[in-house]
Amino acid sequence: MKYLITIVGPTAIGKTSLSIALAQHFNCDIISCDSRQFFKEMKIGTAVPSPEELAGAQHHFIQNKSIFENYTVGDFEKEAIAKLDELFLTNDYVVLVGGSGLYVDAVLKGFDDFPEIEVLVREEVTSNYEKSGIRYLQTELEKRDPNYFEVVAKENPQRMMRALEVCIGSGKPYSSFLNQKKNTRNFTPILIGLEAERSLIYDRINKRVDIMMNEGLLAEAKDLFPHKDLNALQTVGYRELFSYFEGEISLKFAIEEIKKNTRRFAKRQLTWFKRNEDTKWFDYLANRNEIINYITRLIHNS
Numbered sequence: 001m002k003y004l005i006t007i008v009g010p011t012a013i014g015k016t017s018l019s020i021a022l023a024q025h026f027n028c029d030i031i032s033c034d035s036r037q038f039f040k041e042m043k044i045g046t047a048v049p050s051p052e053e054l055a056g057a058q059h060h061f062i063q064n065k066s067i068f069e070n071y072t073v074g075d076f077e078k079e080a081i082a083k084l085d086e087l088f089l090t091n092d093y094v095v096l097v098g099g100s101g102l103y104v105d106a107v108l109k110g111f112d113d114f115p116e117i118e119v120l121v122r123e124e125v126t127s128n129y130e131k132s133g134i135r136y137l138q139t140e141l142e143k144r145d146p147n148y149f150e151v152v153a154k155e156n157p158q159r160m161m162r163a164l165e166v167c168i169g170s171g172k173p174y175s176s177f178l179n180q181k182k183n184t185r186n187f188t189p190i191l192i193g194l195e196a197e198r199s200l201i202y203d204r205i206n207k208r209v210d211i212m213m214n215e216g217l218l219a220e221a222k223d224l225f226p227h228k229d230l231n232a233l234q235t236v237g238y239r240e241l242f243s244y245f246e247g248e249i250s251l252k253f254a255i256e257e258i259k260k261n262t263r264r265f266a267k268r269q270l271t272w273f274k275r276n277e278d279t280k281w282f283d284y285l286a287n288r289n290e291i292i293n294y295i296t297r298l299i300h301n302s
Helices: 015-026 051-055 073-087 101-109 119-132 134-144 146-151 157-170 198-215 217-227 239-245 251-273 288-301
Strands: 003-008 030-032 093-097 188-195 280-283
Touching: 003 015, 003 101, 015 030, 015 051, 015 093, 015 188, 015 288, 030 073, 073 101, 101 251, 119 134, 119 157, 134 146, 134 157, 146 251, 188 288, 198 217, 198 251, 217 239, 239 251, 280 288
Parallel strands: 003 093, 003 188, 030 093, 188 280
Antiparallel strands: none
């Protein structure tokens, strides 16, 4: 039997350190499932594990792509499953860690089978977005699919455009196509969630943003500013600083917006991950041995 030990939870909760502890205990590799950490040009703003952390266990899918590549969740699913097949040849365990719910689900369940959408529908959605901005996408998606609207990254126009295209083109909510296709997997998932009081999560997020700024996030964003329209850069931590560079807001306000939008992102992460009743939740300060013992019991009883 092969086991994929999967660690989920909101940003800044401590998933990286737990994943390394588990990888060292079970003597296995780590697959990163953070859709922002794939890109090698985005290091500080995505909280990529430190060199010391990366040296603690073999990691895969961290800074392995460029922002100039068109990399989708479907691409990730194929590459991650291929890597898992390879790793499971010589080990019964692999750790999967990340806060990107859609990408975690793609590995555990498979990428969903969506209907083909007419080009005219796609062009209409794109045209309306270009004329009316992101507010159009938010308003239409909330009306047509409130369930998906609750968990989607509301600052990510590409993801909302895709969902809206499916809603309009199929006449059905985008969420109705999620998790329909059952893919066979050659592993048993063990899901571990890390959580804390919301006020504590928010405090950790605020402190992390301050650390990022001290480590050079402003300069990193400045280097990426000429490419601000790329899909990979439509993300918290960069978008707000781009607005500062364009003279729309002050630096102080941009930093506060990063904190606020990251807190909102953490709330959506929890909403997404809490839907899975198979996840065993632990306090972020839980003793590592308590978590290891829980995993070991599951393995022995399976």
